[in-house]
Amino acid sequence: MSYSLSFVILLIFFLTAIYIGYRLVTRFFKLSFENVILNQKLENINKFLEQRVKERTLELENSLKLVTFQATHDLLTNLPNQRLLVKYMSSAIKLAEQNQSAFMIIFLHINEIDKINDGLGHAIGDLVIKIIAQRFQDKFHPMPYESTNYIVTLSRKDVFVILVDSIKDAENIEQYVKPIFSIFEEPIDAEKQLIKLTVSLGISLYPKDGKKVNVLLMNADAAMWHARQHGGNHYNVYRNEINADTSKQLELASGLHSALLNTEFMLHYQPFVSLETGEICGAEALVRWQHPVFGMIAPDKFIPLAEANGIILPLGEWVLRTACHQLQAWHGLGFHSLKIAVNLSARQLLQKNIIQTVTGILAESHLSPEFLELELTESEAFKRDIIPILKQLKTLGISLSIDDFGTGYSGLSNLKLITIDKLKIDKSFVQDITANEQSRIIIANTISMARKLNITVTAEGIETLEQALFLKEHHCHLLQGYYFSRPISAEAFGELLKNHAHLQLTSSS
Incomplete structure (x- = not known):
């Protein structure tokens, strides 16, 4: 158990x-x-x-690279910007000091870019810049180009800055700018529009024109602005006199306001002559500046300065008022059919009170609107924000004229946007009449087209009898130029009206 x-x-x-x-x-x-x-x-x-x-690190690295790229490159063209240019130039200076060598800085401005932006729009302007940037990359990359390094950057929206390294012959500038000019030989095809471009180059050399980055850039920029005064494909190498000219420009700019107060401005008048009758039928009012130090200054020297600092607004009003009062005085002498043409800029037209200003001046001068003609450049007349203002002026009975016709990029189709009374054929075509077949064809076609549209045609810049006879043969309406008279004072113009009211086409004119 x-x-x-x-x-x-x-x-x-x-x-x-x-x-x-x-x-x-x-x-x-x-x-x-x-x-x-x-x-x-x-x-x-x-x-x-x-x-x-790893992925986040890579993303951060890529983001950092993108931010760095965007900070050092132009986003439209992907070219290096001024920040990276300064870095390149600093390295070039160190290398040049070690090797006792030289390099150059070139500022490049496309002369037609403002007209393209105004006439065709900024989108086309940006496309042109992109195409040119690509041409530069195709030409100079990979480096070097014929043993010379061309580093192309975009310093401002429409100014290319080029560092040309490994210079062997600093005296022979032509060999280094020739490849740059060659890029602009072929027209630009921008949205089915062929555009021929010209450029202005300003050049500074290290160490001759400066040993610091800012000095070299400033001097090349100054040289470029002087090159622009020549137009076309032109380059200008910096020289000490340019700084003196720049100082003069600054002095002129600062003196514009006092010049208006001190009545240093005056108007000169150049006649319009009818080809049919030989009669002086009008005049263009052209402003001059009698400077107390520099003497008589032409408008192309101070109008851009007045546009930049805003003095153009009171100055333009003074010109319009003075011209209208003067025309009324000539009407009082018996020249009742005489008309006056006054240039207006887009900035003046965009003033809020421009209509009241014009009507007020017409009222105080007792001048009928039909005797006033307002001239605008082709690139400005067809801007979207300008057209409504021009239509208001037209309803007042004021005539509208397109100045320098044929030099802009607005296109003939824009003539249908607003009724134009007069076209002025640019003097660059007129002066080529005897030597250039294309200029003769352009002039003949412009006159024919304008007549069909019932638009008066004025040819400006007439200097020879041959030019005048060609224009008469093609039935141009009005002529203007030194062949008949230079721009002259109001007193001299009054005498011209009294003694030579009819000007004939003779070799002794």
């Missing part, structure tokens, strides 16, 4: 031990398995996190 009980107890103990062992072993293996699974998950999470860290 005791043995049986002991056996039972032992069996129970043994089974309990087996059960507990089983549970422990099962638990152990279960925990081991779970641990393996957990470790696998942790490993996967670590791998995922490591991958994300």
